[in-house]
Amino acid sequence: MSDRPPTPGPGERARTIAARGPATLLPPPTLPPVPERRQPDRVVPLLHHVHADGSVTLLLPDEQAMAEPMTTVVEVVDLAPVPLREPVRGLLWITGQLAPVELAEARDLALDLVEERPDPRLLDLGYGATMLRLTPISMVVADADGTHPVPPPVFAAAAVDPFCHKEAGWLRHLELSHTDVIHTLHRHLPDRLRGGHVRPLGLDRYGLRLRVEAIEGDHDVRLAFERPIDTQDELSVELRRLVGCPFVALQGR
Structure with missing residues (x-):
């Protein structure tokens, strides 16, 4: 039985x-390559x-x-919300057929997008900008948990992590305003890593990820x-549990 901590599945990570x-x-490959x-x-x-x-x-x-x-x-890139030496946390590659969308249909799609995620750049559609669909x-999906194929039905059935859009602000706040908490989390690290510089790397519904920046890597x-x-x-309860807050055990009674 694996003793690795649980992680989100490939579909959830991709979403x-x-x-x-x-x-x-990405540019289409040239086959064969011409130097x-x-x-x-x-x-x-x-x-x-x-x-x-x-x-897409x-x-x-x-x-x-x-x-x-x-x-x-x-290619969609998952970037760490704090400045790290190696900021890329994960990659999602979506391979497919890319084609332009007729202007009338593109305007209907733009209206749908405005309802979901308003963006003034959609006003450029038909005025110097073209919509395409992949x-x-x-x-x-490729990240620290491995590289995994994600069939489109699995992607569609998966949910986005509940902290997806709040994670960045929380981790930046943790880094800038709660260095005492970061220091306390050292106790969870293997002995060989405790001399490194600990940075908040990621947060999801399964746990907190830390990046230890050391001289050797x-x-x-x-x-x-x-x-x-x-x-x-x-x-809040789980974070206080990680830092060893004594009142968490009392709350659980």
Whole structure:
């Protein structure tokens, strides 16, 4: 039996990365590669949205939009909310067929997006910006817990972590205003890591992740909660338990 602490499944990790990470449209590969030919650059969309079915809506400047369908990859990056030497926590690759969306349909999609996530850049649609849609063929998530394929139905069935959009502010506050708490968490680290610089790395419903920056390299440690949690009150109890607050045991009686 594994003694590793529980972690979110690949589908949940993929959904969480998709919900908050910046995206890049990777250039299609040249087969075979031609050394003399300059490969196309990555394209950063004006905005993007990963839908529950794994499809991706992208808004690109007209000069960067593709006129014909093509198979390509959208890469979504999960970045640590505090400045680290190695800030990338995870990657989500969505491979699929990318095609432009007719303007009338694109405007309807833009209205749907405004209701879900208002963004003034949608006003550029048809005025220097083109909407494209990537229909997923395959999805892969890669992070400290491994590299895993995520079939689109698994992605659609998974939920975003309940702390997805609050995690960044909480971890920055922990780093800047509660260095005493970070110091207390040292007691959970293996002896060989206790001399390193401990930084808050991540938070999800299963636990708190720390990054230990040492001279010989970086190490990630997960501190598991006693059970999966969903609310801020439950999070407060679990964090106090990790720092050894004596009143937590009394509350549980």
